[in-house]
Amino acid sequence: MVRICVLGTGHVGLVYSVALALDGHEVCGADVDAKVISSLSRGQPTFFEPGLAETLADAIGTGRLSFSTDILESALRADVIFLAVGTPSRRDGSIDLAYLRAAAREVGRAMRRASRYQVVVVKSTVIPGTTEDVVRPLLERASGKKAGKGFGLCVNPEFLREGSAVQDALHPDRLVIGALDSRSLEALDAVYARQVCPRLATDLRTAEMVKYATNAFLATKVSFANELANLCDALGSINVDTVVEGMGLDPRINPKFLKAGLGFGGSCFPKDVRALVAAGTHRKYRARLLKAALSLNDVQPLRAVGLAEKALGSLRARRVVILGLAFKGGSDDVRESRAIPLARALLRKGANVVGFDPAANDAFHKVVPRVEIAQDLASALDGADVCIIQNDWPQWRELRAVDFMGMRRGIVIDGRRIVNRETMGAVTLVVLGG
Ligand code: UDX
Numbered sequence: 349m350v351r352i353c354v355l356g357t358g359h360v361g362l363v364y365s366v367a368l369a370l371d372g373h374e375v376c377g378a379d380v381d382a383k384v385i386s387s388l389s390r391g392q393p394t395f396f397e398p399g400l401a402e403t404l405a406d407a408i409g410t411g412r413l414s415f416s417t418d419i420l421e422s423a424l425r426a427d428v429i430f431l432a433v434g435t436p437s438r439r440d441g442s443i444d445l446a447y448l449r450a451a452a453r454e455v456g457r458a459m460r461r462a463s464r465y466q467v468v469v470v471k472s473t474v475i476p477g478t479t480e481d482v483v484r485p486l487l488e489r490a491s492g493k494k495a496g497k498g499f500g501l502c503v504n505p506e507f508l509r510e511g512s513a514v515q516d517a518l519h520p521d522r523l524v525i526g527a528l529d530s531r532s533l534e535a536l537d538a539v540y541a542r543q544v545c546p547r548l549a550t551d552l553r554t555a556e557m558v559k560y561a562t563n564a565f566l567a568t569k570v571s572f573a574n575e576l577a578n579l580c581d582a583l584g585s586i587n588v589d590t591v592v593e594g595m596g597l598d599p600r601i602n603p604k605f606l607k608a609g610l611g612f613g614g615s616c617f618p619k620d621v622r623a624l625v626a627a628g629t630h631r632k633y634r635a636r637l638l639k640a641a642l643s644l645n646d647v648q649p650l651r652a653v654g655l656a657e658k659a660l661g662s663l664r665a666r667r668v669v670i671l672g673l674a675f676k677g678g679s680d681d682v683r684e685s686r687a688i689p690l691a692r693a694l695l696r697k698g699a700n701v702v703g704f705d706p707a708a709n710d711a712f713h714k715v716v717p718r719v720e721i722a723q724d725l726a727s728a729l730d731g732a733d734v735c736i737i738q739n740d741w742p743q744w745r746e747l748r749a750v751d752f753m754g755m756r757r758g759i760v761i762d763g764r765r766i767v768n769r770e771t772m773g774a775v776t777l778v779v780l781g782g
Pocket residue numbers: 506507508509510511563570604605606607608609610611612613614615616617675676
């Protein structure tokens with residue numbers, strides 16, 4: 349059992365607080381937001397994530413998980429302190445370290461009072477060099493101790509996917525631990541003693557880079573698949589899924605994350621790739637490949653607009669439905685959802701845009717209020733000219749021709765290659781990527 353403080357109780361911090369407590373550790377989740385802490389103390393998560401409410405209750409029930417607004421006290425009592433605060437994007441794509449700096453200063457003040465060896469672990473996603481060049485000096489100044497002597501320092505990136513974050517934290521498929529020295533590494537290894545999965549031990553900046561490299565590669569894979577889909581359309585009568593299946597027979601090519609669609613969104617891919625590009629630019633390196641992955645992603649939602657215009661002609665005064673507003677199926681998150689640029693482009697074309705999502709209607713309405721929000725599928729489609737499927741909710745797979753009966757013109761643009769073509773009957777189905 350290790351005494352742990354997790355600083356920051358957002359998506360990452362809360363999920364890890366729960367997972368680490370269930371793994372047998374004594375955990376205190378600390379945050380400056382009193383409202384959040386009061387809700388969590390009552391066992392109520394502040395955002396939706398499958399399985400989180402149940403596991404939070406279980407973890408609190410063990411007596412090993414508590415929450416506090418007293419960051420100094422929580423850090424003072426812990427052996428291992430995780431920094432899991434947000435690193436939001438700035439205008440130029442680079443990340444804002446204000447929360448991380450504040451957290452490091454406060455933890456340093458706690459460490460000044462602590463008489464034993466403690467380890468600080470950066471879990472927030474930060475550009476390589478940040479832990480050594482920003483976090484370490486702040487900790488050393490505030491604590492009056494030297495990293496490597498008075499305290500330990502690690503970088504331990506998270507790889508949580510929305511929708512399966514709790515499972516990803518409880519059963520990670522890999523652990524990447526960047527450590528300042530072997531004593532820091534041993535301390536963090538002890539935290540993950542129960543996990544059976546591949547581990548990679550590195551220095552601090554390499555671990556920071558692994559996180560960005562992973563997300564940049566996956567995002568690039570998605571853009572690659574989207575480029576293939578667009579080329580399949582240009583060349584005619586080629587199904588991009590079959591092409592990817594064929595590619596995947598090559599043992600050097602993993603076919604996962606090659607599902608073509610209207611682009612990638614969410615809280616990580618766009619933000620992390622932009623941050624890496626910006627970090628290169630600040631150091632006079634132009635990341636051409638990553639810039640291309642981003643620029644394709646910017647225009648990919650417009651493919652659906654082009655396909656709709658090809659099928660219908662002008663979209664002016666037409667009722668166009670966007671089915672799926674969240675950045676992916678199974679989520680209520682609209683951050684960087686491709687439905688946002690899609691809706692704005694349709695509005696610019698003069699279309700009457702209607703949106704429907706099983707979970708993200710309210711969140712989307714706040715971002716693009718000019719889009720009419722429908723409360724169910726039937727009222728969304730009622731009298732519509734075109735329906736564009738934007739994300740991959742599993743229920744879109746079950747759609748039948750009869751579901752589109754209420755449309756004025758039965759034109760469906762499948763932007764995620766998800767509907768069952770066999771059951772579309774008289775619907776005019778246009779599938780992105782053949
Ligand atoms: C991602 C990473 O998977 C996770 O490891 C990291 O910690 C955070 O970012 P998440 O944002 O939850 O997780 O979503 P993910 O399921 O990876 O999808 C990201 C975006 O790419 C979505 O918009 C999705 O629709 C899109 N995508 C994904 C595709 O278009 N095609 C694919 O084959 C896979």
